[in-house]
Amino acid sequence: MPHSSPPNRPEPGAHALVLVFGSKGKASAWTRDDGEVLQFGAEFSDATAELVKSHLSSTFVGLRLVLVGSEATVYAVRAVAISCGLIPEEISTAVLDLERSSEESETVWADPNTERRVFCGHCHVTMTAKANVGDAIRCIGCNLNLVVRYHFSRRYAAYLGSLIRL
Template structure:
């Protein structure tokens, strides 16, 4: 029986495309929009532009740092660079495919960024990263929660559980 999603660790934005407003409670912002080969790259750029407009309307001259990135490496580099100079009141806003956003959020959490300092807009929720509880490999696949995927590491058939690791940024997969 599938648990009510609000009682799981799966963020709602990892299940359905979302477009939240900018977090205007901060004083400094980093906006990271995933682009590159993603078919929803324009969506991420549009969301980021909307966030910038919202911030500018409430905090004129705030000058949020905006990074349009093509992959996880560029996103991690942008996050790491901005965290090095972050001040009290800093906020992180991420727009892009849910799997990429989960991975970047995990990186931010490992650097002690609080969930209340992160805003995520998901442009695509089709692909999932599934962390194998048996061999620790991560399989990327188009699979629903409670669906089954073959692990790329050990070959076991894994059931995708309604659990996301905040530290790893992937769904939990356990042998069927």
């Protein structure tokens, strides 16, 4: 599950590539002095995916990738990185749109109106919706009513939407 504290820093001597999506100022705790930092816009797009693929194609074994940004963007880029051959142990994520409650162990959204990716378990369409876990949405693919579940797929970078049974 996403976390909002700085990820473990790669061991000394490892090449670190930090991809920041959105405000670099907000991401300063996750950047490194000895690594390469690339700044992107806050939104993930096909063009962003192609830029990331192009950059990762020229990397080498031992790269440590740090992704900083919103949950949807970080996990979409993580999926792209894995499709380029990186393994999960080489990737650290820093999700900036989550907050940890100091009194409880649960994660709360910093902005409940943030759009999240939802994967329909019925027709397998991935859509974007302003919804939190437990909210009901209508699938754009099969037009069924879905409830957004806690299950988050890092592969699809989306929460599972399952059929609401009345």
